[in-house]
Amino acid sequence: DGGITQSPKYLFRKEGQNVTLSCEQNLNHDAMYWYRQDPGQGLRLIYYSQIVNDFQKGDIAEGYSVSREKKESFPLTVTSAQKNPTAFYLCASSIIGGLLGQPQHFGDGTRLSIL
């Protein structure tokens, strides 16, 4: 079955540590996205990528970094510069940047907490 796989499901970060969240899709989608979800605030866009080796900042990119070396993979690194990383992180993908109103498909998410 095609879909989006996020790992790990739960992740703990120590002070000053960088952590990487994995996102893999086998839907052959060109575009991939990372969102952060906090209680009462809905989802906010961190980074997105429409094509391999290219990505753009979203609304809350500070303290995060991404790479897009393969079409299937879009890992998110939460750096030590992100002072409040505790949140639920969702990865999504869509066809060619959502052309023709195609919806985004979401993974099951990763919950990141501070130790």
Add this chain to the structure above:
Amino acid sequence: AQTVTQSQPEMSVQEAETVTLSCTYDTSESDYYLFWYKQPPSRQMILVIRQEAYKQQNATENRFSVNFQKAAKSFSLKISDSQLGDAAMYFCAYRRGNNQGGKLIFGQGTELSVKP
């Protein structure tokens, strides 16, 4: 900048009854798409329904339908014959029509509970 507002943080409905969730948005664009996503306790985001702004006809998917009022910038979701499995957080989302990365802008969400 586009914004999406869901003014009802929580809603409740009796099983088998009908409930309407509200969503308003602000945009200067004429071409865009609107979506309703459902997020059950499992936290997975599930597409419920979508609407193209250029279509006047309201979208319908089984028990789910929308009331799209383009001039009023309103996009409400009606759930008919509510079922226990409909209990979830519901998010309204907006996407620009031109190819600007396909980014979604989400509202704050409405938590729907269904009473047996």
